Amino acid sequence: MTAALLLMIFGEILTIYSEVYASKLPGKPLETPLMFLRPIVLICIAGTCLVFAYWLGYKGTGNIWIVTVVSITLLLILEPIVIYAMLKELPERGALIGFFLGAAGLVAAVAL
Known part of the structure; x- marks a missing residue:
């Protein structure tokens, strides 16, 4: 259960960071699409962490709603x-x- 919580915290932080980072990028995406490479890679890592956090959390609790409430609360x-x-x-x-x-x-x- 601790691993699920740690993965969820890490995944949520990386997700938020990626979104905020991307929102502040200058220029136009069609002109410089590589500027989105960093937030895309980070959000892929974040998504992987969150998928495993949900999986471990559900296996540990047997209740997806507990896992969902923890995720929303962390967010x-x-x-x-x-x-x-x-x-x-x-x-x-x-x-x-x-x-x-x-x-x-x-x-x-x-x-x-």
Whole structure:
């Protein structure tokens, strides 16, 4: 179960990093498609980690919903941390409200 959690954390961080990295690339993709090579390779590694994390998590718990909730919770926790670490940007009011409503929805789904 620990291996599944570690793979999931690593996979989620790499996924977020790849997405944010790609979003900040300059230029036009058709003119310089190789600029996407790094985020594509990283997201492939991330996807492999997440596939094995889900597999190990399901084998360990026998319940895909537990694995899914852990994944969503990690994403909810890790995404703001990685974005802030990379860009030093804080969410504006609308995004912050959406973040808290999403967190409340996740808590409701787990608790109810």
